[in-house]
Amino acid sequence: MKKDLRSHWSLRKVMAGNGMLYPILGFASCVAFIYMSFGDLKFSRFPREQGLSFVERNGTRFFLDGKPLYVNGWNSYWLMGHSVEENTRPKVSAMLQAGAKMGLTVCRTWAFNDGGYNALQISPGQFDERVFKALDYVIAEARQHGIRLLLSLVNNLQPYGGKTQYVNWAWQEGIGLSSSNDSFFFDPSIRKYFKSYILTVLTRKNTITGIEYRNDPTIFAWELINEPRCITDPSGDTLQDWLEEMTAFVKSIDKNHLLTIGLEGFYGPKSPKKSTVNPEQWASALGSDFMRNSNITHVDFTSVHIYADQWFHHLGFEEKRTYVSKWMRSHIEDCDKELKKPVMFTEYGLSDQNKDYQPAQRELLYRTILDIIYKSAKKKGSGAGALVWQFFVEGMAEYSDDFGMVPWESPPIYKLTVEHSCRLARIQGLLQENENFKQLCSKRK
Numbered sequence: 001m002k003k004d005l006r007s008h009w010s011l012r013k014v015m016a017g018n019g020m021l022y023p024i025l026g027f028a029s030c031v032a033f034i035y036m037s038f039g040d041l042k043f044s045r046f047p048r049e050q051g052l053s054f055v056e057r058n059g060t061r062f063f064l065d066g067k068p069l070y071v072n073g074w075n076s077y078w079l080m081g082h083s084v085e086e087n088t089r090p091k092v093s094a095m096l097q098a099g100a101k102m103g104l105t106v107c108r109t110w111a112f113n114d115g116g117y118n119a120l121q122i123s124p125g126q127f128d129e130r131v132f133k134a135l136d137y138v139i140a141e142a143r144q145h146g147i148r149l150l151l152s153l154v155n156n157l158q159p160y161g162g163k164t165q166y167v168n169w170a171w172q173e174g175i176g177l178s179s180s181n182d183s184f185f186f187d188p189s190i191r192k193y194f195k196s197y198i199l200t201v202l203t204r205k206n207t208i209t210g211i212e213y214r215n216d217p218t219i220f221a222w223e224l225i226n227e228p229r230c231i232t233d234p235s236g237d238t239l240q241d242w243l244e245e246m247t248a249f250v251k252s253i254d255k256n257h258l259l260t261i262g263l264e265g266f267y268g269p270k271s272p273k274k275s276t277v278n279p280e281q282w283a284s285a286l287g288s289d290f291m292r293n294s295n296i297t298h299v300d301f302t303s304v305h306i307y308a309d310q311w312f313h314h315l316g317f318e319e320k321r322t323y324v325s326k327w328m329r330s331h332i333e334d335c336d337k338e339l340k341k342p343v344m345f346t347e348y349g350l351s352d353q354n355k356d357y358q359p360a361q362r363e364l365l366y367r368t369i370l371d372i373i374y375k376s377a378k379k380k381g382s383g384a385g386a387l388v389w390q391f392f393v394e395g396m397a398e399y400s401d402d403f404g405m406v407p408w409e410s411p412p413i414y415k416l417t418v419e420h421s422c423r424l425a426r427i428q429g430l431l432q433e434n435e436n437f438k439q440l441c442s443k444r445k
Helices: 011-016 028-038 089-101 129-144 162-172 188-202 237-253 281-285 290-294 317-339 359-378 411-428 435-442
Strands: 056-058 061-064 067-069 071-075 106-110 121-123 148-152 219-223 258-260 302-306 343-348 383-389
Touching (some): 071 343, 129 148, 188 237, 237 290, 359 383
Parallel strands (some): 148 219
């Protein structure tokens, strides 16, 4: 039986994607804080796109310009939505600038909104050019701030349309095979819908930069689907077939960018780790399988999420923190020894609604996660990076959830984030060759 224990898709987020009015701007305090924090640090722009290269993968590591790349990044799912209207765009710029000032290099965000308010895809193959221009803006603005984007192409969950919207479209047109959400994975008509969407997005010519998305190194990688599950086929065969077909399709259009799936990281029913590493029995019956799915040829790197507080409700905080270490090390071991691919922990978080929650717990858990990434990086291992869920700027409470935060309003998290950016920069030799990192990290000594 499906146990969808994740709560970060709160009612507030659903409302945000379906008609809630955008708040009046108030980002000046964000900018002021950043400049006060770093004094005369000249950090408003990382080097622009002169000779910008694509991120590549060689074995278990990412490479950029022939040098190993390790990622400290974050999630801001809301960037496209807030770029539609002129009066909310400054929040996008403020968030990207703030990320750069913390030494963050990759932001994961949605490149989808199917149906509903401010939809990018209004109906199958029909797009709102106004919203597409908003995505153009996100990519162009990220480029200006030296941030690369991990762009997700569809949601397994209902917010912002997701696979439910695709199934409804097929059903409404009288061509759907089933009303089940999982028919997204096996209905030929819906597969055609999604392939059309992929083709349109990847070949989109940015109206600001003039660069097709598939040719823009600002995009770090494509993520096929956020948290795929196909519970109607716990064997995993249905999802596996879909993943093989769609990853091959993406690569037939775009051979420049890396590709990941968007998995949560659960082990499937045939994996020996289903009972030793999975949180509970339900996790092996979701139709996904970390090892089998990630071993697909066209998948360049693996993805894993970390929400121990949502997976266990009977454990105390320290027990959950211990489990997180086990969970991460297991996947890094898999990628070091078997899959021979990098692993990115593309979402991690701790809910502030837990009964025993204390603010200091976030710093403890996040430090545990980032320490494991750092140790793997020092050993030239497959632990390639982690992206916190999730960051905002001020005045966006209705778009947040119980994991979200304005980083500068939590000084311990802000400090930890910059410290981790700097220690990864040292491993990569960036302090010697990148003046921006040199200035940022010299202030942390």
